[in-house]
Amino acid sequence: DTRHEIAGERTARDAYWMPFTANRQFKDNPRLLVGAEGMHYTTADGRSILDGQAGLWCVNAGHGREPIIEAVQRQIAEMDFAPSFNMGHPLPFEFANRLVALSPGDLDHVFFTNSGSESVDTALKIALAYHRVRGEGHRMRLIGREKGYHGVNFGGTSVGGLVNNRKYFGLLLGGVDHLSHTLDIGRNAFTCGLPEHGAELADELERLVALHGDTIAAVIVEPVAGSAGVILPPKGYLQRLREICDAHGILLIFDEVITGFGRLGAPFAAQYFDVLPDIMTTAKGLTNGSIPMGAVFVRRHVYDAFMQGAEANIELFHGYTYSGHPVAAAAGLATLDVYAEEGLLTRGAELADYWAEKLHALRDLPYVRDIRNLGLIGGIDLEPRPGEAGRRGYELHCACFEKGALVRYTGDIVAMSPPLIVTREQIDELVDILAQGLRELR
Ligand code: PMP
Numbered sequence: 385d386t387r388h389e390i391a392g393e394r395t396a397r398d399a400y401w402m403p404f405t406a407n408r409q410f411k412d413n414p415r416l417l418v419g420a421e422g423m424h425y426t427t428a429d430g431r432s433i434l435d436g437q438a439g440l441w442c443v444n445a446g447h448g449r450e451p452i453i454e455a456v457q458r459q460i461a462e463m464d465f466a467p468s469f470n471m472g473h474p475l476p477f478e479f480a481n482r483l484v485a486l487s488p489g490d491l492d493h494v495f496f497t498n499s500g501s502e503s504v505d506t507a508l509k510i511a512l513a514y515h516r517v518r519g520e521g522h523r524m525r526l527i528g529r530e531k532g533y534h535g536v537n538f539g540g541t542s543v544g545g546l547v548n549n550r551k552y553f554g555l556l557l558g559g560v561d562h563l564s565h566t567l568d569i570g571r572n573a574f575t576c577g578l579p580e581h582g583a584e585l586a587d588e589l590e591r592l593v594a595l596h597g598d599t600i601a602a603v604i605v606e607p608v609a610g611s612a613g614v615i616l617p618p619k620g621y622l623q624r625l626r627e628i629c630d631a632h633g634i635l636l637i638f639d640e641v642i643t644g645f646g647r648l649g650a651p652f653a654a655q656y657f658d659v660l661p662d663i664m665t666t667a668k669g670l671t672n673g674s675i676p677m678g679a680v681f682v683r684r685h686v687y688d689a690f691m692q693g694a695e696a697n698i699e700l701f702h703g704y705t706y707s708g709h710p711v712a713a714a715a716g717l718a719t720l721d722v723y724a725e726e727g728l729l730t731r732g733a734e735l736a737d738y739w740a741e742k743l744h745a746l747r748d749l750p751y752v753r754d755i756r757n758l759g760l761i762g763g764i765d766l767e768p769r770p771g772e773a774g775r776r777g778y779e780l781h782c783a784c785f786e787k788g789a790l791v792r793y794t795g796d797i798v799a800m801s802p803p804l805i806v807t808r809e810q811i812d813e814l815v816d817i818l819a820q821g822l823r824e825l826r
Contacts, residue, residue: 413782420447423803423810425790434789436814438803441610441642442673445722446805452674452718459714468707476708479716483679486651486720486729489660493687495680496708500641500667501535503678504604507663508539509702510682511602511635517689517699520633523601524559527592527634531565533611534604534639534665543604546612559599563588567615569754569765574747575616576740577758582618589628602635602663607653610642613797614756614763622659635662635686641678645669646723646804648759649733656759662686672719677712728804732759738808742815743800749822751776762800764818766825776825783821789814 402410417433419426423446425433438444445452459475466473476496484492495510497503508526515523528534528543535541541550542557545565550556564585572579593600607622609615629636638661643653646669650656654664663686667678690699706712723729740757746764747755754765766776777793784791784798791814792799802814 415785422446422448423806432788433785434810434814434817436784436789436791436800436802438669438801439673440668440792441647441801442668444645444647444669444804445672445719445726445728446803449672449718449722451722452672452715455714455718456675456711459711463710466710468705468709469703472708473710473713475710475713475717479708479713479720480679482717482720483681487664487681488652488655490684491654491660491664491681492684493682495682496704496713497667497678497680498676498704498706498709498712499535499678500639500665501537501540502704503641503665503667503680504534504543504639505537505539506678506680506702507637507639507665508543508602508604510663510680510686510700511637513700513702514635514686514689515601520598522599523633525596525600526557526560527563527589527600527603528560529563529565529605529609531567531609531612531615532562532604532606532639533609534606535641561592561596563592563603563605565609565612565615566618566621567613572618573754574744575756576744578616579618583620583624585618586621586624586628589625589634593628593632593634598633600632600634602637603629604637604639606639606641607643607657607659608648608758608761610761610799610801611794613765613794614761614799616756616758617657622657626659626661629662637661637663637665639665641665641667642761642801646729646732646759647761647801649730649736650759651729670719671712671715672722674719675709675712675715677709677716726805731804735760735806735808735811739811742811746815746819746822749819751825752822760802760804760806764798764800764822766796766798768796769826780818780821780825783824784817787817787820789817791818 416428417425418428480494483494497506526543528545530545532545534544542560545562566582571581640652644666648656662683664681671677736759743755743757743762751767753767756763769775774795777796780798781793
């Protein structure tokens with residue numbers, strides 16, 4: 385196909401500044417994906433690749449789903465865009481209603497964005513403004529976690545805890561502290577499911593309260609940290625954070641950009657862990673990765689604080705041209721239909737034991753120093769090669785791709801999150817490929 389040939393030729397040039405400046409790596413190993421269906425991608429040279437990472441933790445219902453394609457085509461033909469500020473198309477209203485029927489507790493209002501990063505910055509602004517409208521403007525501090533990833537906008541970069549993501553940007557938000565991360569391979573290696581040790585780390589929040597008094601506005605955490613390499617919360621950790629937030633009037637934000645929409649075997653991690661945040665950020669699986677969109681869920685008390693204010697229109701002066709985009713909302717509604725018809729939001733619970741058993745069978749292979757799993761998420765932590773940290777993760781990712789499976793790597797951790805339509809046979813195939821790749825590592 386000439387289109388792909390031209391694309392191939394053009395990849396030799398630099399017009400496209402790839403995300404995370406991956407241009408050099410791409411040139412060393414140029415891989416183009418040109419088609420996708422169900423559980424598989426097709427490469428430009430015609431190979432079929434088993435998708436072990438749901439695109440990028442987003443294509444939860446698998447690729448090329450007809451109802452989503454049709455809904456998008458229908459909507460874009462009927463009406464491409466509606467101004468979003470004080471009028472709109474009916475679809476985002478309908479979509480918000482459908483979403484809150486899935487969300488736990490009284491997380492029953494939804495603010496639409498276009499990405500996970502925007503959802504995070506929206507959530508942080510809501511949290512700060514919430515305290516202001518309630519006359520508690522002294523609450524300005526934000527708390528994140530080491531190794532947290534909350535996207536790349538300024539708020540998310542500031543509360544994020546991956547130092548490499550922060551260090552080039554100088555002026556980030558002030559008044560941010562980071563709780564320790566909870567990854568402790570020494571105490572928790574090869575735990576199946578939630579780690580036994582580490583819930584006491586939540587008490588660091590008490591110590592920050594002792595230090596900063598009533599100036600803390602919100603704490604943001606990923607229930608399961610994905611981008612830093614599948615870091616699971618120790619048993620009781622999230623519950624403890626909730627208790628401390630309640631005791632001190634601090635808002636708790638769950639960043640569910642990865643965990644939302646079925647990844648753990650429940651619609652949201654909040655349900656899986658039975659911990660209700662005040663604000664919940666989502667994106668990715670919201671539209672099955674098809675049309676960019678994010679959604680921020682807030683609890684009733686948060687929404688009401690704004691609606692009761694004297695200046696309800698300006699107290700949250702925030703919104704995007706594309707908030708509630710009708711084409712994205714159409715994609716999202718069709719996505720929810722597919723999830724519901726196929727029971728995908730709880731399918732991870734049915735497959736979790738099988739997934740765990742297969743993954744943990746890799747534990748004696750070379751360089752494996754930890755295996756982590758929950759629902760349909762998994763991570764293999766490799767011993768770094770001396771002097772070449774991160775190299776083994778990349779090599780395992782490349783070896784798997786050569787053998788026909790796509791898995792994500794982050795440093796020396798390889799992360800898996802297959803679409804929720806995955807079969808047991810496809811789990812076997814994915815784990816077999818990982819095993820072959822591991823045996824070849826040096
Ligand atoms: N939060 C979390 C937890 C994420 O995993 C990501 C993306 N991986 C983001 C935010 C940012 O989302 P996006 O890339 O859509 O901006």
